[in-house]
Amino acid sequence: MAHGSQHAVRRMVEAWLVEAMSRYNADSYERREAYAAQVHLPGSVLQDLVWWALQALPDEVLVGLDVDAGRPHLDEVDAMFAGAAQRDGLFAGQGYVIGEAAVVNRGDSYSVHHLPEEWTDDLFRSDRGSRGGRFTHWLHTHPNAPAIPSGADADAAQETLGVDMILGLRFSPEGPLPWFDDVDGERRTLAAAEGAPVRRRFGRREPPVLGVAPSGHRIHEIQLIAFHRTGVGVNVVLVDDDGWPYGWSTLT
Numbered sequence: 001m002a003h004g005s006q007h008a009v010r011r012m013v014e015a016w017l018v019e020a021m022s023r024y025n026a027d028s029y030e031r032r033e034a035y036a037a038q039v040h041l042p043g044s045v046l047q048d049l050v051w052w053a054l055q056a057l058p059d060e061v062l063v064g065l066d067v068d069a070g071r072p073h074l075d076e077v078d079a080m081f082a083g084a085a086q087r088d089g090l091f092a093g094q095g096y097v098i099g100e101a102a103v104v105n106r107g108d109s110y111s112v113h114h115l116p117e118e119w120t121d122d123l124f125r126s127d128r129g130s131r132g133g134r135f136t137h138w139l140h141t142h143p144n145a146p147a148i149p150s151g152a153d154a155d156a157a158q159e160t161l162g163v164d165m166i167l168g169l170r171f172s173p174e175g176p177l178p179w180f181d182d183v184d185g186e187r188r189t190l191a192a193a194e195g196a197p198v199r200r201r202f203g204r205r206e207p208p209v210l211g212v213a214p215s216g217h218r219i220h221e222i223q224l225i226a227f228h229r230t231g232v233g234v235n236v237v238l239v240d241d242d243g244w245p246y247g248w249s250t251l252t
Helices: 017-029 044-057 074-083 117-123 151-157
Strands: 037-042 061-072 096-107 135-144 164-172 189-191 198-199 203-206 219-225 232-238
Touching: 017 044, 017 074, 017 189, 017 232, 037 074, 044 074, 044 096, 044 135, 044 164, 044 219, 044 232, 074 232, 117 151, 135 151, 151 164
Parallel strands: 037 096, 037 232, 135 164
Antiparallel strands: 061 096, 061 135, 164 219, 189 219, 198 203, 219 232
16 A cells, blocks of 8 residues: 555646546446445546556556555545445455556466566565555556456456456557457446547548547547456546546536
């Protein structure tokens, strides 16, 4: 767990991402009854995760996430997003805003969940398994694929103290990873607003562009989910540097 609040250092978040996070939070609010708990992720951290994912292509990346012990959830926000089924004490770090993120590994969908030897030798006890225990939560990416857990994802989650998260990205140019969507599961999406212009490139209809990354990739869709090792869903609330959800004024 990170010690001491770091939210006094404000970081700029792209305007298009702020708008998308506001729409995502509205969806999180509408679906709050479907979740057993909630986790609050700063928008600046989400932006880093998206950039890191695109820099690592064509690999997936595994990111360790720790909570900030100096930043408990705001009571008003917790109450707003709490459904009748919400449970306290479900996982480590529950009730605290995520504060630290670090790329731990990169690789294909089979190897990305395992920590490199240099991490496990010095930082983790040998009885903690392939995911170790330095970080509270874990997130991995699905390049040009939806954020739907695979069997390997579910297995890896059994070693997580907090929650597991998946970040799915749809982007172009696709390179060797064309968009793959032939998988069942519920999506939670940050996408362009309804009515966004649709373009044609090289004779093909391209989905609306949500934003453009520093790498030059056109981002069409970001998918983000969180789940507990027992299989229950965890509601993600995207917050600013003060802990308030993006789009808060439209929810209250």
